[in-house]
Amino acid sequence: MKLHRLIALGALAPVGLALSLQILVEPDQNNVTAGRLAGTWEADPIVSQRLGGAASDRTLEFKKDSTFLGSIPATLAEELRGGPIFESGLVKISEEGQALFNGPYLLTVQSGNPRLLLLHEQDGQPLAGYEAANVFVAPGEQRHNDLLLFGETGSQGGFRSFRRVSEDGTH
Numbered sequence: 001m002k003l004h005r006l007i008a009l010g011a012l013a014p015v016g017l018a019l020s021l022q023i024l025v026e027p028d029q030n031n032v033t034a035g036r037l038a039g040t041w042e043a044d045p046i047v048s049q050r051l052g053g054a055a056s057d058r059t060l061e062f063k064k065d066s067t068f069l070g071s072i073p074a075t076l077a078e079e080l081r082g083g084p085i086f087e088s089g090l091v092k093i094s095e096e097g098q099a100l101f102n103g104p105y106l107l108t109v110q111s112g113n114p115r116l117l118l119l120h121e122q123d124g125q126p127l128a129g130y131e132a133a134n135v136f137v138a139p140g141e142q143r144h145n146d147l148l149l150f151g152e153t154g155s156q157g158g159f160r161s162f163r164r165v166s167e168d169g170t171h
Contacts (some may be wrong), residue, residue, distance in 0.1 A: 001028075006041070015117060018101055022129065023069055023072055023077045023080055023081070023085060024069070024071070024085070025066055025086065025087060025088050026084045026085060026088055027087070028084070030139055031087075031107075032137060033086075033107060033136055033137045034086040034087040034107050034114075035137075036114075036137040036139055036143065036146055036161065037062050037087060037089075037107065037135075037137060037148070038063060038064050038089070038167065038168075039061075039062060039064050039164055039165070039167040039168060040059065040060070040061045040062075040164070040165040040166045040168070041059065041060040041061075041062075041102070041148045041162035041163065041164055041165060042058075042059050042060075042162060042163060042165050043055070043056040043057050043058050043059070043160070043162055044147065044161040044162055044163045045057075046143045047147065047161035047163075048158075051149070051158050051159040051160075051161060052158025052159070053150075053151070053158035053159045053160040053161065054158070054160065056160050057095060057096070058093055058094065058095050058100070059089065059092075059093070059094045060091060060092070060093055060148070060162055061094075061165070062089055062090075062091050062093040062105070063089050063090050063091075064087060064088070064089040065089045065104070066088045066089075067088045068088070068104045068119075068127065069088055071126065071127055072119070072127050073125060073127060073128045074079070075128070076119075076127065076128055076130070077083070080106070080108065080117075083097075083108050083109050083110070084108065084109065085106050085107065085108050085126050086107045086108065086109070086114075087106070087107040088104065088105070088106050088107070088133075089104070089105055090096070090102075090103065090104055090105070091103070091104075091105045091118065091155045097163070101118060101120075103118065103120060104118075104119045104127065105117060105118050105119065106119065106130075110132075110134075110146050113133060113134045113136075114135050114136055115132055115133070115134060115135070116132065116133050116134075116135040116136065116150075117121060117130040117131070117132050118130055118131045118132075119134040124140055133150050133151060134149075134151045134152065134159075134170045135148065135149065135150055135151075136148070136149045136159075140164075143164065143167055144164055144165070144167075145163075146164045147162070147163060147164075148159055148161070148163075148164070149162075150162070150163040
């Protein structure tokens, strides 16, 4: 199940394995998505429909955080070594005040596209699995006009759109 479905359905399916090795975040001041992801976002059903994505009433809250990086199992850390990690943090995905996901994320890249990984437990081991999606921040002329787009990790499928509610990144 893809992250875009998590946002639509509120479900996670495991991917990944387990053990313990350090991974590092490599910030890039030119990475628009990493530089503008933190904050609170609400669904924008009109733009989502134009992009071919399903309507959603989810709220997303991103906050930068790196305290969990040392807890990522070695097998997953090894899998992630193939590309840079631009940002780490915590994300809360909610619908009508109910948390659907509340945990760590990594922002990386795949095939030149920003890729969001939501880390979760797998086979009883914390942070051993993940869900992935393409994620883009389209910067507005002013930050409060930014759009956040989620889509499948392949080239098919539509995107869901979210508009910025706040920049504080707390949840």
